Amino acid sequence: MTHAAPTAPTASTVTVSTSADREARAALMRAADVGDTIMGHLVAQHGAPWVVEAIRTRTLPPDVQLTEDQEDRPRDLTARLNAWHARLSAANPAADLEAGERSGARLIIPDTPEWPSQLNQLGTSRPLGLWLHGTADLRFACLKSVAVVGARAATAYGVHAAAEFGVGLSESGWTVVSGGAFGVDGAAHRGALVADSPTVAVLACGVDVCYPSGHDTLFAEIREQGLVISECPPGVHPTRARFLIRNRLIAALSRGTVVVEAALRSGALNTATHALTLNRHLGAVPGPVTSGMSAGCHKLLRERKAVCITSPEEMIDLVGVLGDDLASHSRSPAVPRDKLNEPTRRVLDAIPARGGAGPASIAVAAGVGLDATLSALGGLAAAGYIERAAKGWCLRKQRASYPRAAESAVLEPPPVREDVDPTQDPPFPDDDLPDQAGSTAPAYRD
Amino acid sequence: MTHAAPTAPTASTVTVSTSADREARAALMRAADVGDTIMGHLVAQHGAPWVVEAIRTRTLPPDVQLTEDQEDRPRDLTARLNAWHARLSAANPAADLEAGERSGARLIIPDTPEWPSQLNQLGTSRPLGLWLHGTADLRFACLKSVAVVGARAATAYGVHAAAEFGVGLSESGWTVVSGGAFGVDGAAHRGALVADSPTVAVLACGVDVCYPSGHDTLFAEIREQGLVISECPPGVHPTRARFLIRNRLIAALSRGTVVVEAALRSGALNTATHALTLNRHLGAVPGPVTSGMSAGCHKLLRERKAVCITSPEEMIDLVGVLGDDLASHSRSPAVPRDKLNEPTRRVLDAIPARGGAGPASIAVAAGVGLDATLSALGGLAAAGYIERAAKGWCLRKQRASYPRAAESAVLEPPPVREDVDPTQDPPFPDDDLPDQAGSTAPAYRD
Numbered sequence: 002m003t004h005a006a007p008t009a010p011t012a013s014t015v016t017v018s019t020s021a022d023r024e025a026r027a028a029l030m031r032a033a034d035v036g037d038t039i040m041g042h043l044v045a046q047h048g049a050p051w052v053v054e055a056i057r058t059r060t061l062p063p064d065v066q067l068t069e070d071q072e073d074r075p076r077d078l079t080a081r082l083n084a085w086h087a088r089l090s091a092a093n094p095a096a097d098l099e100a101g102e103r104s105g106a107r108l109i110i111p112d113t114p115e116w117p118s119q120l121n122q123l124g125t126s127r128p129l130g131l132w133l134h135g136t137a138d139l140r141f142a143c144l145k146s147v148a149v150v151g152a153r154a155a156t157a158y159g160v161h162a163a164a165e166f167g168v169g170l171s172e173s174g175w176t177v178v179s180g181g182a183f184g185v186d187g188a189a190h191r192g193a194l195v196a197d198s199p200t201v202a203v204l205a206c207g208v209d210v211c212y213p214s215g216h217d218t219l220f221a222e223i224r225e226q227g228l229v230i231s232e233c234p235p236g237v238h239p240t241r242a243r244f245l246i247r248n249r250l251i252a253a254l255s256r257g258t259v260v261v262e263a264a265l266r267s268g269a270l271n272t273a274t275h276a277l278t279l280n281r282h283l284g285a286v287p288g289p290v291t292s293g294m295s296a297g298c299h300k301l302l303r304e305r306k307a308v309c310i311t312s313p314e315e316m317i318d319l320v321g322v323l324g325d326d327l328a329s330h331s332r333s334p335a336v337p338r339d340k341l342n343e344p345t346r347r348v349l350d351a352i353p354a355r356g357g358a359g360p361a362s363i364a365v366a367a368g369v370g371l372d373a374t375l376s377a378l379g380g381l382a383a384a385g386y387i388e389r390a391a392k393g394w395c396l397r398k399q400r401a402s403y404p405r406a407a408e409s410a411v412l413e414p415p416p417v418r419e420d421v422d423p424t425q426d427p428p429f430p431d432d433d434l435p436d437q438a439g440s441t442a443p444a445y446r447d
Numbered sequence: 448m449t450h451a452a453p454t455a456p457t458a459s460t461v462t463v464s465t466s467a468d469r470e471a472r473a474a475l476m477r478a479a480d481v482g483d484t485i486m487g488h489l490v491a492q493h494g495a496p497w498v499v500e501a502i503r504t505r506t507l508p509p510d511v512q513l514t515e516d517q518e519d520r521p522r523d524l525t526a527r528l529n530a531w532h533a534r535l536s537a538a539n540p541a542a543d544l545e546a547g548e549r550s551g552a553r554l555i556i557p558d559t560p561e562w563p564s565q566l567n568q569l570g571t572s573r574p575l576g577l578w579l580h581g582t583a584d585l586r587f588a589c590l591k592s593v594a595v596v597g598a599r600a601a602t603a604y605g606v607h608a609a610a611e612f613g614v615g616l617s618e619s620g621w622t623v624v625s626g627g628a629f630g631v632d633g634a635a636h637r638g639a640l641v642a643d644s645p646t647v648a649v650l651a652c653g654v655d656v657c658y659p660s661g662h663d664t665l666f667a668e669i670r671e672q673g674l675v676i677s678e679c680p681p682g683v684h685p686t687r688a689r690f691l692i693r694n695r696l697i698a699a700l701s702r703g704t705v706v707v708e709a710a711l712r713s714g715a716l717n718t719a720t721h722a723l724t725l726n727r728h729l730g731a732v733p734g735p736v737t738s739g740m741s742a743g744c745h746k747l748l749r750e751r752k753a754v755c756i757t758s759p760e761e762m763i764d765l766v767g768v769l770g771d772d773l774a775s776h777s778r779s780p781a782v783p784r785d786k787l788n789e790p791t792r793r794v795l796d797a798i799p800a801r802g803g804a805g806p807a808s809i810a811v812a813a814g815v816g817l818d819a820t821l822s823a824l825g826g827l828a829a830a831g832y833i834e835r836a837a838k839g840w841c842l843r844k845q846r847a848s849y850p851r852a853a854e855s856a857v858l859e860p861p862p863v864r865e866d867v868d869p870t871q872d873p874p875f876p877d878d879d880l881p882d883q884a885g886s887t888a889p890a891y892r893d
Contacts, residue, residue, distance in 0.1 A: 034814060084814035091811070158735055240796040287733030287745060289604055290757040299733060302748055302755035309748035309755070311736040350686045365537070368480060368530035 019113065024094050025049035026110050026130045030234050031092035032056060032085040033129070036246035039081060041125035049129070056085045101235045104209045105224075106134035117143045122279055123253050126246075128232035134208040135228035137199035142228065146176040146201065147316055148251045148276070150269040151185025151261035156294050159262030160188040162286055166259060167192020167200070169313025175320075176201060178255045180247070181216055181229070185261045185269070190223055199227035203250050205243040207235040248272040249279075257282030257320035259310050263297030270297050277306060282319045284310035344369045348377040349386055357390030465559065470540045471495035472556050472576045476680050477538035478502060478531040479575070482692035485527060487571035495575070502531045547681045550655045551670075552580040563589045566699050568725055574678035574696065580654040581674035583645035588674065592622040592647065593762055594697045594722070596715040597631025597707035602740050605708030606634040608732055612705060613638020613646070615759025621766075622647060624701045626693070627662055627675070631707045631715070636669055645673035649696050651689040653681040694718040695725075703728030703766035705756050709743030716743050723752060728765045730756035790815045794823040795832055803836030 026049045033040035043052045043061075055061040061082055101108060109115045110130045117140045120127055133139055149166050151159055167177050167189040177193040177200045180186040186202070193200035202223050204212070208231045211217050220229050232250065233243065248268060252258055252275035260283075263269040276283045285307035288295030301307035310316050341349065344367070351366035352358065358366070364374040378394055381387045388397045472495045479486035489498045489507075501507035507528055547554060555561045556576045563586045566573055579585055595612050597605055613623050613635040623639040623646045626632040632648070639646035648669050650658070654677045657663050666675050678696065679689065694714060698704055698721035706729075709715040722729045731753035734741030747753035756762050787795065790813070797813035798804065804812075810820040824840055827833045834843040 080816050080819075081814065083816065084811070087811045088814075158737070162736060242793070242796055286736055287741075287748065287755070289735055290608060290732055291604070295733070296757070299755050299757045302733065303757070303761070305751065309733070309745050311742070311745045311749070315749070347688070350688055365530070365533045368527065368534075370526050370529065373526075 019110070021050050022048070023108060023110055023130070024098065025053045027094035027097050027108060027234065028053050028089060028092050030129050030232070031094065031097070032089040034246075035128070035232050035243055036126045036249065037081075038125040039078070040085070040129070041127055044129060045125065053089070056082070056089050059086060097234050101132055101209070104134070104235065106132050106208050106235070108132050109139065115140050117254055119143070120250070120253050123249060126249060128250065131230050131232055132208045132235065133228050133230045135199075135224040135226075135230075137201070137227045139201070139228055139230065142176045142199045142201055143178065143254045145174060146178050146255040147320060148178045148255040148258040148272065149185065149189035149261060150179060150248075150251060150258060150272045151263055152267055152269060152294055153182040153184040153186070154294070155184035155188070155262045156288075156292060158288055158292070159185055159294060162288075163188035163261045164192040164195075166261065166286075166313050166316065167194075168196045170316065171196035171198030171200070173313065173317055174198075175313075175317060176227075176255075178203065178251055180204070180244075180251065181212065181220065183213060183215070187216060187219055189261070190219060190227075194222055194226055197226070201227055201254065202229045203247055203254070204229060204231040205233065205239040205247040207231060207233050207237045209235045210238055212239050244268060245271055249275045252276040252281055253279055255281065255320075257284060257316065259284040259286060259316050260298050260301060260307065261286045262288060262294045264293050265296045265300060267297050270301070273301060273307065283307045284316050284319055286310055344373050345377040345380060348374055349381055352381075352387050352394055352396055354396045357392035357395040359393035363394065465556070468495050469554060469556055469576070470544065471499045473540035473543050473554060473680065474499050474535060474538050476575050476678070477540065477543070478535040480692075481574070481678050481689055482572045482695065483527075484571040485524070486531070486575070487573060490575060491571065499535070502528070502535050505532060543680050547578055547655070550580070550681065552578050552654050552681070554578050555585065561586050563700055565589070566696070569695060569699050572692075572695060577676050577678055578654045578681065579674050579676045581645075581670040581672075581676075583647070583673045585647070585674055585676065588622045588645045588647055589624065589700045591620060592624050592701040593766055594624045594701040594704040594718065595631065595635035595707060596625055596694075596697060596704060596709075596718045598709055598713055598715060598740055599628040599630040599632075600740070601630030601634070601708045602734075602738060604734055604738070605631055605740060608734075609634035609707045610638040610641075612707065612732075612759050612762065613640075614642045616762065617642035617644030617646070619759065619763055620644075621759075621763060622673075622701075624649065624697055626650070626690075626697060627658065627666065629659060629661070633662060633665055635707070636665060636673075640668055640672055643672070647673055647700065648675045649693055649700070650675060650677040651679065651685040651693040653677060653679050653683045655681045656684055658685050690714055691717055695721045698722040698727055699725055701727065701766075703730060703762065705730040705732060705762050706744050706747060706753065707732045708734060708740045710739050711742045711746060713743045716747070719747060719753065729753045730762050730765055732756055790819050791823040791826060794820055795827055798827075798833055798840055798842055800842045803838035803841040805839035809840065 026044075029040060029044065029049055029052060040052070047055075052061070059082075098108060108130050111121065111127065115133070115138055116131075131139070147166075147170050149163055149170070151163060155163065163185040169192075170177055171193040176198065177189050179189045179200075179202060181202045181204045190200045190202060200223055202220065204210070206212050208229050211220055223229055230250075232247070237243075245268065248271045252272050258272055258276040258281060260269050260273050263273075273283055273285075283301070283306060285298040285301040286295075287298060287302065287309055290299065298307070302309055308315075308319055310319065338346070338349075347367040347369050348363060351363045360374055360378060361371065363378070364371045367374060369377070378387065382389070382394070385397055387394050472490075475486060475490065475495055475498060478499075486498070493501075498507075505528075544554060554576050557567065557573065561579070561584055562577075577585070593612075593616050595609055595616070597609060601609065609631040615638075616623055617639040622644065623635050625635045625646075625648060627648045627650050636646045636648060646669055648666065650656070652658050654675050657666055669675055676696075678693070683689075691714065694717045698718050704718055704722040704727060706715050706719050709719075719729055719731075729747070729752060731744040731747040732741075733744060733748065733755055736745065744753070748755055754761075754765055756765065784792070784795075793813040793815050794809060797809050806817065806820055806824060809824070810817045813820060815823070824833065828835070828840070831843055833840050
């Protein structure tokens with residue numbers, strides 16, 4: 002055998018015992034950087050034990066057959082083989098497995114029951130294995146899951162929104178997947194924990210390394226109820242590269258990703274790109290245009306890469322199964338006035354707020370016949386819209402009995418205006434329609 | 448002649464003197480409701496003087512030939528003719544023209560020099576005429592114009608954003624078109640006035656009627672510098688219907704409409720619908736998802752009816768002429784680190800923050816050859832990224848000299864975290880990448 006690849010067993014014919022495979026993968030997780038696609042390709046082609054042996058004995062030919070794109074191909078494959086060899090020599094996979102299991106974690110590998118099959122879509126950058134620490138079943142937890150991602154230095158608004166998504170998704174039976182950072186990540190997990198749901202934190206360091214250290218308690222709670230997972234071996238600390246590569250796991254594990262808050266240069270946008278590459282749904286939560294921490298979200302919306310998401314229900318609507326998970330659409334609140342027929346509405350519009358007008362001038366002003374006007378006036382009076390005045394009919398001065406529309410629940414109350422009659426509930430509480438600024442015809446202008 | 452329509456002169460053959468046409472249109476503006484498409488059709492077919500005469504003498508046949516859709520056709524055309532007749536009898540167009548002109552206003556009619564030809568796209572709902580009060584030329588002012596619309600009960604955020612759009616559009620030579628309400632309308636006009644630009648307020652009442660009365664001074668300033676316009680005759684007060692119909696003028700006058708703040712039930716969404724119907728551009732300004740006053744904007748974004756607009760520049764980019772008005776795209780800020788080549792970045796990632804590591808272990812951790820590592824270390828030290836330590840090399844403990852990225856200009860400062868080294872500027876100030884949480888290989892973990 003002079004050429005390793007053509008005669009090597011293909012993925013379908015690789016049959017090794019699971020325990021040998023686990024130990025070989027644990028060794029390769031030490032040898033290769035996370036997301037190393039050359040390594041991923043070799044393992045898929047030849048199986049992990051064969052690759053370990055080939056690196057250890059330096060029998061891996063430098064011109065190893067790769068189906069990678071030419072641009073992915075490293076300029077100096079030999080250097081990478083040397084790096085693998087150097088690291089593998091220092092690795093002790095059996096000790097890793099023992100140390101991990103002693104700490105309560107477990108290593109899962111592809112094609113075992115707990116492996117989430119959606120990770121297989123990552124192709125050659127599929128992780129070699131995943132260390133899990135926690136009580137939940139990863140495959141089951143991620144069947145219906147949403148990635149909630151965003152800025153580490155989130156504003157109070159972003160933290161609030163992330164927690165709302167954590168609670169809302171969990172209460173509807175969706176698992177939160179996120180990183181382990183401060184800000185949006187932590188708030189999303191806390192929301193899920195409050196809702197007593199499993200939540201999945203994907204770390205860029207070993208599952209036994211607490212980064213950031215301030216999340217010590219949070220990670221403990223996540224392990225109690227959900228999972229802390231990582232593709233890094235125990236004891237490994239995070240680096241910039243590991244964070245960026247970790248993001249593909251967050252995107253791949255979930256059906257969709259929602260970016261809660263992200264500046265223009267944010268790791269969350271990297272996760273968003275992974276989600277789009279993997280054909281996952283992508284949502285972005287808008288925020289104030291005055292906040293640079295929402296600029297990344299707005300960019301995604303502006304470029305129509307993401308759907309505008311304002312509530313957990315809308316995210317579930319995006320990722321959910323048609324018929325099962327549809328969110329109710331935002332609807333404008335209905336007011337009783339909507340039910341009036343056209344001539345009656347015209348008559349109501351023609352009735353002055355003060356002074357009063359007789360049926361004949363109301364009919365002219367409304368452009369409705371006198372008979373129809375008289376009939377409408379009777380109905381409007383009975384319904385409490387108008388009342389008799391000295392000079393005919395005028396609008397009834399009394400607070401309408403229908404409840405305030407939902408949009409009145411804004412953060413600040415609308416300013417009080419002197420020229421708007423406060424005793425009259427505006428039928429359009431939010432726009433520029435007057436209650437009844439005056440009568441329509443000069444005949445009875447007051 | 449038993450059938451009026453077939454033998455009546457068509458629009459192209461109608462030749463009446465402008466002054467007779469003006470007076471006839473002034474009369475019809477009293478007779479018909481604003482936006483009356485039957486009236487618009489008749490005037491287009493037969494000319495205003497003919498229609499006035501026909502209504503006055505009741506010779507307009509009830510089965511007048513109309514090309515309207517059947518659904519637009521009123522159930523009782525006779526009732527409408529009677530309403531026109533009753534109102535026309537009470538009208539005094541000569542007095543209207545005199546009163547209007549005495550107050551300083553002027554009536555313009557279609558196909559005269561100041562008429563904005565884009566209004567002709569309204570078809571049969573094109574206004575019969577427009578009363579203008581102010582110093583600007585309407586046609587010229589609206590050549591490059593943007594409608595800035597939104598809630599009357601705007602929040603402080605909406606008022607701020609509207610003023611920013613008023614200033615920003617004006618400073619780039621774009622005229623603001625809006626209504627005359629409190630909230631977004633007023634703020635947009637004020638922004639334009641501050642920038643010394645003409646601004647156009649389209650009222651739903653006569654131009655001599657000040658509604659809301661609190662905008663007395665604002666309207667006076669707009670008249671000084673821009674225009675207050677209306678399709679209602681002098682003295683007419685606003686009604687709900689007039690506001691909704693007025694909105695088509697705001698949309699039709701401008702190249703695009705931006706909705707700054709709108710609840711789910713808002714007149715601004717009505718303007719947005721007109722803009723879409725007229726094939727004008729539509730933008731929506733996002734806001735906090737916790738604010739019901741932005742829910743209408745988010746609905747437009749979610750339904751992909753509107754483009755996400757976060758600045759006046761982005762709106763100009765939307766409505767502007769290619770090449771003339773392109774906004775600069777939001778870009779993530781560049782940091783010096785971006786310029787490092789791949790092996791140097793890997794070496795930098797492998798250098799511990801504390802303690803120090805020798806070149807050999809750095810080379811293994813980085814997966815880079817020893818020669819390349821030594822060369823990278825020299826460059827990184829010269830550039831100030833790293834420094835010599837007792838045990839080799841470590842990251843340099845000193846604030847980076849590059850300026851903070853733009854996204855740090857948020858409303859609230861990001862919270863201070865104890866576990867992040869405050870002396871080290873995070874290269875990604877906003878996401879969850881650590882500065883350098885630790886080294887990569889267990890060999891020199893500290």
